Amino acid sequence: MLQRTPLYETHVAMGGRMVEFAGYELPVQYPAGPTAEHHAVRTAAGLFDIDHMGQFEIGGPDAEICLQQLQVWDLDQMAEGEAHYSVLCYDDGTVVDDIFLYKLHRRWLMIVNASNRAKDWAWIEHHLHGYDAALIERSDELAMLALQGPKAEQILQKLTSYPLVTVAPRTAVETQIGGLMVIAGRTGYTGEDGFELYVPVEGVVTFWRLLLDAGKEDGLLACGLAARDSLRFEASMPLYGHELSPQINPLEARLGWTMSWNKPFIGRDALLKVKLEKPARLLVGLEMVEKAVPREHYDVASDGQVIGHVTSGMKSPTLDKFLAMAYVPSAYSALGTRLDVIVRGQPKAAVVVKRPFYKPKYKV
Amino acid sequence: MASYKLDQSVRYAKSHEWARVDDDIVVVGISDYAQDALSDVVYIDLPEVGDTVTAGKQVSTVESVKAAEDVNAPISGEVIEVNTALEDTPEIVNERPYDAWFFKVKPTDKLDAELAALLAPADYEKFVAELE
Numbered sequence: 001m002l003q004r005t006p007l008y009e010t011h012v013a014m015g016g017r018m019v020e021f022a023g024y025e026l027p028v029q030y031p032a033g034p035t036a037e038h039h040a041v042r043t044a045a046g047l048f049d050i051d052h053m054g055q056f057e058i059g060g061p062d063a064e065i066c067l068q069q070l071q072v073w074d075l076d077q078m079a080e081g082e083a084h085y086s087v088l089c090y091d092d093g094t095v096v097d098d099i100f101l102y103k104l105h106r107r108w109l110m111i112v113n114a115s116n117r118a119k120d121w122a123w124i125e126h127h128l129h130g131y132d133a134a135l136i137e138r139s140d141e142l143a144m145l146a147l148q149g150p151k152a153e154q155i156l157q158k159l160t161s162y163p164l165v166t167v168a169p170r171t172a173v174e175t176q177i178g179g180l181m182v183i184a185g186r187t188g189y190t191g192e193d194g195f196e197l198y199v200p201v202e203g204v205v206t207f208w209r210l211l212l213d214a215g216k217e218d219g220l221l222a223c224g225l226a227a228r229d230s231l232r233f234e235a236s237m238p239l240y241g242h243e244l245s246p247q248i249n250p251l252e253a254r255l256g257w258t259m260s261w262n263k264p265f266i267g268r269d270a271l272l273k274v275k276l277e278k279p280a281r282l283l284v285g286l287e288m289v290e291k292a293v294p295r296e297h298y299d300v301a302s303d304g305q306v307i308g309h310v311t312s313g314m315k316s317p318t319l320d321k322f323l324a325m326a327y328v329p330s331a332y333s334a335l336g337t338r339l340d341v342i343v344r345g346q347p348k349a350a351v352v353v354k355r356p357f358y359k360p361k362y363k364v
Numbered sequence: 365m366a367s368y369k370l371d372q373s374v375r376y377a378k379s380h381e382w383a384r385v386d387d388d389i390v391v392v393g394i395s396d397y398a399q400d401a402l403s404d405v406v407y408i409d410l411p412e413v414g415d416t417v418t419a420g421k422q423v424s425t426v427e428s429v430k431a432a433e434d435v436n437a438p439i440s441g442e443v444i445e446v447n448t449a450l451e452d453t454p455e456i457v458n459e460r461p462y463d464a465w466f467f468k469v470k471p472t473d474k475l476d477a478e479l480a481a482l483l484a485p486a487d488y489e490k491f492v493a494e495l496e
Contacts, residue, residue: 017403028403028430029403033403033404033458034403034404034429035404035406035429035455226403226429226430230429291407291451292407292409293406293407293427293432295432314406314429315406315407315427315429322407344425344432
């Protein structure tokens with residue numbers, strides 16, 4: 001049985017094209033279409049229902065000690081109200097999930113991928129055993145929206161007296177917005193400035209309408225999963241199940257910047273070994289030299305030999321290029337390396353290029 | 365499913381291409397229903413001028429944000445022209461599917477039989493209704 005978010009009927013009424021994603025029925029696009037929705041986020045703003053994401057709260061006297069162990073980022077560097085991206089690893093260093101952590105007043109909020117919610121819950125519970133820390137499911141009480149784009153702040157400001165200009169990137173505030181007590185994090189998954197909003201479930205349908213009305217004159221569009229994917233892809237953010245999996249470690253995925261080696265965490269020993277020996281394969285960005293759409297699972301070849309595979313690929317709406325992310329042996333990862341992507345049996349020329357394809361435009 | 369447009373001047377293949385007879389040549393594209401199902405079109409791998417194509421066989425691939433789909437020749441013959449405008453502006457397939465032709469074919473002497481095997485607009489409409 002597929003799950004629905006509280007906005008399901010709203011999406012259908014708006015002409016959203018509903019598809020299955022990670023056990024949820026969600027809009028892949030609205031009538032404007034994925035390309036228009038994508039451009040709206042880059043130039044104005046877009047509103048996303050991302051309530052399929054899991055929202056876990058971790059509290060109790062030992063919460064911070066446990067969380068330090070559970071994930072790779074150093075929590076000592078986080079003040080109350082700050083947020084950070086991090087990774088949960090298995091003992092062998094491969095990825096359980098990639099997460100977002102918010103340090104709230106006397107508790108932590110952990111945002112996990114929808115597809116991993118049950119797995120993460122069990123894994124965290126297991127590791128909390130014996131500690132005075134509580135894992136609380138907040139997904140059913142909090143609805144999660146993302147308002148992204150250069151006009152996100154001015155749109156959201158219409159619904160609150162809180163001076164949003166004071167909310168720095170990767171911080172969060174709890175305040176009244178649109179008559180509801182909302183957690184607003186200056187975070188996102190698009191490469192644009194914007195907010196992720198945690199809204200009481202009972203008010204989210206009205207809140208969604210309020211936001212769309214407030215942003216209408218600014219060009220705000222409701223956006224579906226397709227635009228969410230193309231936006232994160234251009235900003236070269238990994239998507240679990242594509243660039244991350246239990247067969248991939250974060251160093252291969254170029255997430256070394258998230259790892260704090262000066263503290264213990266699960267998987268540290270295995271990953272330190274990988275770091276010293278250098279990863280055998282690496283995530284690279286590919287740009288097609290010959291026109292073709294590289295898609296997930298397509299083979300990547302060098303001199304006729306298959307050496308890797310595409311994890312995500314598409315025609316980039318912003319850059320107007322055919323781009324891919326792929327895992328290849330490290331020897332083939334240098335910028336400028338010529339490779340082929342096998343498209344319907346035909347090798348199509350590609351070249352290793354810098355990631356991110358699109359440089360994120362965050363406020364500083 | 366959103367409603368889609370039919371063009372009364374074409375005949376349709378069950379694989380959602382349209383064929384329009386224009387004097388002694390046949391112009392080929394994909395239906396409004398097909399472009400809507402594909403979502404935004406981003407690239408079209410067109411055949412080459414001079415290619416011989418066979419009714420019901422794949423000649424081209426249309427790539428959208430969603431998937432890559434085969435385009436079959438509704439009519440056999442020789443490709444005499446391809447729509448190079450699609451290379452830089454594939455989105456016209458979404459905007460004007462009955463203007464955004466893919467290629468033109470000089471048909472063979474099987475033309476009448478092949479046209480008869482295609483669906484009239486009303487029959488294509490019924491066919492699509494059954495798919496839903």
